[in-house]
Amino acid sequence: MRRDPLIPMIGVVSHIRVDTPDVKTFRVIGLDGKKPFEHIPGQCAMLSVPGVGEALFSITSSPTEEAYLEFSIKKCGCVTDWLHAMTPGQQVTIRGPYGNGFPVDTEFAGKDLLFVAGGIGLAPLHSVINYCRHYRDRYGRIDIVYGARSKEDLVDYEEILNEWLSEDGINVHLTIDREQPDWDGHVGFVPNYVKELSPDTGMTVVMCGPPVMIKFTLGGLMELGFPRDGIYTTLELRMKCALGKCGRCNIGSKYVCKDGPVFRFDQLDELPDEY
């Protein structure tokens, strides 16, 4: 068959992990059993269930994972409902990778990194965090502030407990919105927690989460004296092609699918407030 960027390849969902009541992580391999394609942390892919639809998802696994791609997906619409009902061994279609990704080998190199995530917002950062853990000596201090509504809503909780928390040089700060019996950690919203922790303003910040978390965390970081060109985030808008042609994911002159999804806040300041 003649190829086209819009024609996907077949992928096999080889493994499904239940993360939270509404988040599952899907491992996808090609029909040949190998990783479908290489990517940069922060890039996305189009997954589809033929007959249901196609949607864009952030690639959650690190590029250093050689055998597969993983996607942590929250159940919130037609395609995601269908994905959540799948069993291992079933097939999907996949195309990508799309977008710019995080500048892990350039602007991040040698920097102290502060990751701030809320809820499913950890998904796109998971890829970067594990990439930085793999090449640990290329980066300085790594701090992670991650919050969710409850302990059950923390995505990747097992991995955080068993791997991230026990690693030297990585400081993980977890928080949940409200007290609950089996939780002895921090309680409170992410923006306040970040301010309480009072991180060094020389750190490069990578942030992803619900808009309200982004807004207030950004405000707090400004108060602490962080420069806007040192703070990165990743955006999502509705997409059909992911190639910069279907015309719907633009913010002013920039297309989230190809100019993003990763933007620095000084770059977003130049764009209209329409996202």
Added chain:
Amino acid sequence: MKQIALNRLDELFAAISARQTLLIPQQLENGDAEFRPWSAEAKLYTGLKTSRSAKDAFFPQVENLVGFKVSEQGIELMDTRDEVQPFTLFGVRGCDARSFDILDRVFLAEPVDTFYADRRAAATVVTLACNRPETTCFCQSFGIDPSRPAGDVTCWMDAENLYWQPNTDKGRALTEALSLLEEGEEARAKRVEEDIQAVLKRLPLKDLSLDHVGAGKTKALFDRPEWAELSEACLGCGACTFVCPTCQCYDIEEFKSGGSVRRFRCWDSCMYSDFTLMSAGQPRPTQTERFRQRFMHKLVYYPDNQDGLFSCVGCGRCLVKCPIHMNIVKVINALKEGTA
């Protein structure tokens, strides 16, 4: 230059058609003129413009992308791509000819859209100078010369002859295959060109000012109060986008029947409320944002990304078709008045 008598046009069309599919503007039963395949009964529409633009030839309203056979065993891809044969598109006006350049910059940019690219490669575009530009025409504002339109071949028509000037290798190849073309009288084609130039100087929209729009104008125009008033009566019907030669936004949808799924793309419109709707929210919640997007895209965003080129060709179709008589000229003028 070549020429052929107008009473021999059918012979010319028959000769082209013998070689490859020929599309010419024809009047349909409902009164609309559209590009349709030539047949012995077909008559060349002599009016200025087709109702829909010529973009359909390269970017059809609906097009199959790929099929899927879905079963217990899994998913199988099915090739549903239409085979593209060489064709000639005759009678394209200068405005629509420019629209192909504008669409090329989107569809032929990496990664290349092969569906569009195949049709572009297969086409020989024969343009026709506009003898009678209309009061809704403003292509000259965008530097388009309707008296000498770009194309693989440029044609002029007077009361007696069609004058034929090949411009490209494709145009020369077509010309060489048409032995019925006679040696052309350049002076007569030139006279047609000059007559058109004279009409252009009298068109009501000839002085449309574009200095206040274009690349780099997002900050100056995005938050202007005029958007709310201009968009107030917009019905969100999308007629403007469907007749527009440069509107290129598309949707990808699926049609399911039995065990197979046909994935197709079809034209979409930024004027529609579900265009940007997500489960996580809606960045353009009212018609004002959607209306602003359409005009900002043509007048600012596209120029930002394409060396200042506007994504409007001044064909005037939206001026004629909008049910509430809103259009890009009114938008440009309103933004001009509000510019101190």
